[in-house]
Amino acid sequence: MKRIRKAIFPVAGLGTRFLPATKAMPKEMLTVVDRPVIQHVVDEARAAGIEHFIFVTGRNKGVIEDHFDKQFELEATLERRGKTKELSELQRDLPSAGQSSFTRQQEPLGLGHAVWCARDIVGNEPFALLLPDMLHHGPSCLAGMMQVYEKSGGNVLAVNEVPKDQVHQYGIVGVGEKLGAGFKITSMVEKPKAEEAPSNYSISGRYILQPEIFALLEKQQKGAGGEIQLTDSMLTLANSQDFFGYQFEGRIFDCGSKIGFLAANIAYGLEREDLAPALRAEIKSVCE
Ligand code: G1P
Numbered sequence: 001m002k003r004i005r006k007a008i009f010p011v012a013g014l015g016t017r018f019l020p021a022t023k024a025m026p027k028e029m030l031t032v033v034d035r036p037v038i039q040h041v042v043d044e045a046r047a048a049g050i051e052h053f054i055f056v057t058g059r060n061k062g063v064i065e066d067h068f069d070k071q072f073e074l075e076a077t078l079e080r081r082g083k084t085k086e087l088s089e090l091q092r093d094l095p096s097a098g099q100s101s102f103t104r105q106q107e108p109l110g111l112g113h114a115v116w117c118a119r120d121i122v123g124n125e126p127f128a129l130l131l132p133d134m135l136h137h138g139p140s141c142l143a144g145m146m147q148v149y150e151k152s153g154g155n156v157l158a159v160n161e162v163p164k165d166q167v168h169q170y171g172i173v174g175v176g177e178k179l180g181a182g183f184k185i186t187s188m189v190e191k192p193k194a195e196e197a198p199s200n201y202s203i204s205g206r207y208i209l210q211p212e213i214f215a216l217l218e219k220q221q222k223g224a225g226g227e228i229q230l231t232d233s234m235l236t237l238a239n240s241q242d243f244f245g246y247q248f249e250g251r252i253f254d255c256g257s258k259i260g261f262l263a264a265n266i267a268y269g270l271e272r273e274d275l276a277p278a279l280r281a282e283i284k285s286v287c288e
Contacts, residue, residue: 001153004146004208006121007050007128010114011038012058012105017256026061028132030261033268033275037255038064039093040268041132048142050128053100054121056114065102068095110227116217124211134205135264137271138250141206145246148182149208154242155234157185158206160252164194170202171231173245185243190224190231201245203231204252213237 015027022030028038035043042053057064071090078087101121105114115129126149128142136158145156159173159182174187175198187198207230216233223229234243253264269279 001150002125004048004126004128004149005050006052006054006125007045007130007142008054008056008115008118008122009038009041009045009130009132010056010105010111011061011064011132012056012108012114013133014058014108017258018261024060026064028061029063029067030255032135032255032261032264033272036067037135038132039067040135041130042068042095043093044136044140044142045128045130047140048128048146050142051099053095054118055100055102056105056117057102058105058108068100070094110222110225110229112217112220112228112230112233115230116214116228119214119217122211122214126208126210129207129209131205133254133256135253135255135268136204136206136248136250137253137264137267138248141204141246141248141250142208144181144248145206145208148180148244148246152179152242152244154244155210155237156182156208156244156246157234158204158248159201159245160204160248161200162202164197164200167192167194167197167200167202170204171229172197172199173201173203173243174198175201175245179244182244182246185238185245188231188235188238188243190229204248206246206248209234210237210241212241 011028015022018027029036032040055064075087103117103121105117141158145158148156162170168191171188171190172192173185176184176186189198213233216236220228220233223232251267254260255264270276
């Protein structure tokens with residue numbers, strides 16, 4: 001079985017839901033506590049053993065590339081001032097030379113198209129895909145999915161139960177035979193109406209996919225919302241390959257929504273020893 005070495009991060013979206021914050025700054029650079037959202041997701045991928053980080057960007061996203069590059073002046077200044085902890089943290093977070101790639105999605109044609117834009121960089125090997133809007137809080141979700149993959153092969157999607165009145169916001173899967181930390185996926189539909197959804201298990205933005213998906217994406221017709229949908233190509237691939245659902249144990253924050261983003265800041269803040277006591281007191285006093 002081929003090892004998963006590469007991960008795709010689609011970061012081309014315009015972030016219109018966060019205007020005016022995202023007028024001149026990519027939404028992926030909004031911070032949850034003191035780390036940009038995209039850094040949290042890269043951390044999760046690295047914890048799962050990913051070696052190469054592929055960013056599918058768009059216009060006005062140059063700062064993401066800068067964020068994952070060395071900052072000589074800053075490092076020299078930190079060194080001169082003896083700030084060794086900050087310096088080593090910066091160095092730890094940086095992909096090594098040659099371990100990141102950036103390509104552009106030239107038109108906003110949908111998630112399926114964004115993934116297809118990375119086909120040459122991925123090549124003929126299975127890969128991970130992480131949507132930065134969705135923060136999976138707790139142990140690395142992708143690491144848990146890797147364990148499922150190592151046992152079963154095929155394709156693995158992280159899934160999450162959502163209230164029935166939210167199924168129209170997500171890709172929804174059909175639930176088959178139970179297996180360890182998840183189940184066999186029997187069907188998939190992108191953004192169904194509540195009455196047409198096969199279950200209330202949503203695809204939560206973490207995927208392990210086989211490279212055969214690229215040929216399907218290449219000829220994929222537009223689907224929900226007039227966009228080229230990854231879910232539609234996965235459904236076709238499911239005719240010839242297995243798909244497994246992996247139930248993540250931690251909490252998932254949809255940072256594409258304002259409430260999800262604010263809640264993530266509270267949860268990640270409360271997890272920090274240096275911040276939790278004071279933050280708890282502040283929340284209490286604000287709520288009084
Ligand atoms: C995308 C996927 C959808 C998935 C969701 C998770 O939708 O198409 O299947 O459930 O991400 O966030 P989007 O949020 O880009 O509309």
